[in-house]
Structure formats: C-alpha cells, structure tokens
Amino acid sequence: MDYKTISQIPLFHSIEEKEIICIFSALKITETHFRKDALLALQDELCNRLIILLSGSVKGEMIDPSGRIIKVEDIFAPNPLAILFLFGENNRFPVQVTARESVTALVISKQSVLRMLSMNETLLKNYLDISAGFAARLSRKLHFMSFRTIRQKLAMYMLSLSKAAQSDIVELDKTKSALAEYFGVSRPSLERELTKMQQDGLILTSKKEIEIKDKKELVRLIHL
C-alpha cells in the first residue's frame, strides 16, 4: 500500500505523505483483497465500515424475496461504496455488493473514519465534498424524475448540457438507451418524443448531436 496509490484516492487528495503515514499508523485501516464474485457487503447489512476501492470494480445488486437479482449499478476504483449511508440512524447497505473482478479495497471502521476526519481538516473537507457530490447527483436525478412528461425531462436535460457546453449544439453524454434508463422511461418512448420534438421544430437531431432550435419553448416546458 504505497503513497502513490493512496494519494490518488479522492478522499486523500492534497494530503502530504507524512500526514497519511501518521493517519494510517494511528488507525486500524486494513487493505483487503476480494476474488471475483466475492461479497463485499450484504443487502441490509449494518453499514459500519467505509469501503474504498483501490483497484478493480464491483456491482451493486438488489435481491427480492423470491431470490431474483436486479443489478443497480457498477462502482470502479478509486471510489468509495455507499459513503452517504455510512452514518445516520439505521444505516444499512441498500444493495448487495459483489466483486466483478479481482478487487483490492481499503476497509475502515465507522469509528476510525470519525477519528480520521477529526485528525485532519483537509481530509474532513474531502469527505464532505465527496458526500456533497453524491448528494447533488441524487438530487439532480430526483429533479429529472419529478418532471411528469418525457418532453420535460428532455428539455431539462438538453438545457443543462447546453448551459455546460455554452452552445446550442449539445452532444449526448450517454447512449439513448442509457438516457431512457436514467429517465426511468422506455427506450421507444424516448425515441418517439425526440422525433416529435424535431417535428415540432424544437430541436434538430443527428446521431449523437442535438441542436436546440427553440430554447425559449424548452425553458417554458420545464415550468409547467
């Protein structure tokens, strides 16, 4: 477990080597290896430790009472697992976590995380920034889901991309299939709505690119 690897973990960004050595020697932080298909956490298990992936990737899955498995998401190194659920009252893993390949991970007990964050203000800020990032993504997705129609979700999505790119021509950052899934709608319905919006003169689509033709109407759409 060398400094170079550790400094690449977002949680330890901008923290000097001697500080990291100090932190790691004061706390019981273990590096653990998991083989492919090993379980890193069980669904509904008490979330009493922070797991940070050093290498490899895992998948999160929900299991229903009849034993069926539904995949939820993949997480890659060097990201942490379920950081938003580490604290709180009845903090349990929302999904079962399985190694998709050979995985190395830091495992830090909740108690040690607390002490670690108390020891170093930069570390604390990193932790809070990372948590806020996840929360912002959750919040943004909820915002999308709360629009009633697909047209509104698309309007919101394209306006966001347009604002970020500072251009009326936006490039989709996901496949349309992935976008449909992100919106929680069926793929054909998404395609149909894109076609309709082009017919209505709101946009011009070509492959991965979309040109916004009537920004005013798009803005109007997302406000009822």
Added chain:
Amino acid sequence: MDYKTISQIPLFHSIEEKEIICIFSALKITETHFRKDALLALQDELCNRLIILLSGSVKGEMIDPSGRIIKVEDIFAPNPLAILFLFGENNRFPVQVTARESVTALVISKQSVLRMLSMNETLLKNYLDISAGFAARLSRKLHFMSFRTIRQKLAMYMLSLSKAAQSDIVELDKTKSALAEYFGVSRPSLERELTKMQQDGLILTSKKEIEIKDKKELVRLIHL
C-alpha cells in the same frame, strides 16, 4: 442565545455547555433575525454558509425565467437549510428561501463549519448523522419515483409501513393528497388505483387505515 435553545438544535445534541461556549467563542457565529418575507438565500446563490433555524419557519421556492414562483417545501426550526449542499464543488442554493414568519437563525460560514467539526467529534458525528438522514430520505424518495406504476409505488409504500408497524393494518402517515404529491402523481389517479386494488382484493381501505389482504401479491408487484 442561551444554552437551552442551542442544545435543542440537532447539530448540538449531547454537547456540554462548556464545549458549546468554547466553540462559539472560537468561531464567528452570528444569530440573525429575519422579518416575515425577508430573503435568507437566493436561488443559485453560492452556498457558503450554514443556516440553522432557531425559531420560525421558511419556505423554499423555485423561480422560473418568466418570474413565476413554485413552492417546493417548508422548513421549520430547529432544522438546518440545504445542509447537503454546503460542501461540494459548485454548491449553490437550489431554491430561494423566504421567511414565512418572523425568523431567528444561526448563520455559520462554511469555513467556520469546517473548523467547528474539527474541534469536536460529537459535533462531527451529529453533522454526519444529520446529513445521512437527508441523504436517506432523498434516496428513499428516488426509490419510489423509480417505480413505473402507481400500484407499485403504493405496494412499496404499504409494505414499508407494514414492516415498520409490524402489522398488516397500516395507518397512512400523510393525507392522500400529500401522498399523491410525494409520488409525483395526480390525486384522482392515486384514489382510482386504491379503489382498483381494493376491487382486486389486495387491500381493504377505510378512511386513514389500510389493511393488507394479499401481501404476497404486493411483494411480487414491486419486483417487476
């Protein structure tokens, strides 16, 4: 600003008076009064301070470009505002915050929050627990929103209540109007679905109470 008031703020739970005095004297924490209709924060304003309500309540509103106002939520003392958005990269208030009545609030700069959390481990744990609580609520709501049909959302909702109450007879914790809004569906559609589910023998509704008649089918519903 007395100890009794401060100790009732969730963030300062279980912290002794002398500790609080120590923290407050080391940092610049100001108690601010706002009259009815005063603005505590602007939409899209940089979120560079933590605001904790001591008394009174505020409303969060979104404003669209045409100037229309859409109410989002109310927040009451002794809760904090937008605690999940204080840190992170481009951390801005998602809504405009207006006093609904006369309001007293603690205003603590982001920098001071960092220092404060470094000073006291209990305070840090409180902060993380509170944040986790908000994140869990966000996540739970997203879970509901991601079900496609109203029937599935209702099944999930009733099973959750049933599990919490350890009974097949559950009492709704919101009005049906509020529940419809929480689900992001129209009220008549929610009522219709409840009626249909009763016709189908899944539940038995009477006023505020719902009796679960076919738990097995409800469980099946929420897994496709």
Added chain:
DNA sequence: TTTAGATTGTCACAATTGTTACATTTCAAA
C-alpha cells in the same frame, strides 16, 4: 475482414395516468 452484440429508428396497439369537474365528508378556527 468478419461477425456477434449493442444501439438505433419506427410502428400499431394496449395500458396507465392526467385533467376537469362535481358532490361529499372531515376538521379546525371562529
């Protein structure tokens, strides 16, 4: 280069939900 798998575009039809409207009931403030 070939080829299997993923992505895309489109369609008709079924299912679900929204909208609007109205009558009734409940509940808390006057």
Added chain:
DNA sequence: TTTGAAATGTAACAATTGTGACAATCTAAA
C-alpha cells in the same frame, strides 16, 4: 355550534407512455 377550507371519492374523456416486434446501423472483438 357554525362555517369555510381542506380532504376525499368518483366519473368520463384526453393525453402520455409502455410493450413487443422488426429492420437497419454501428462497433469492437475475433
């Protein structure tokens, strides 16, 4: 107790979305 506002129950009809199916295209691995 009165009363007005909020909550509830229901209905017909319109709008939106899902489903399943098929063909065309793209892409990366063999």
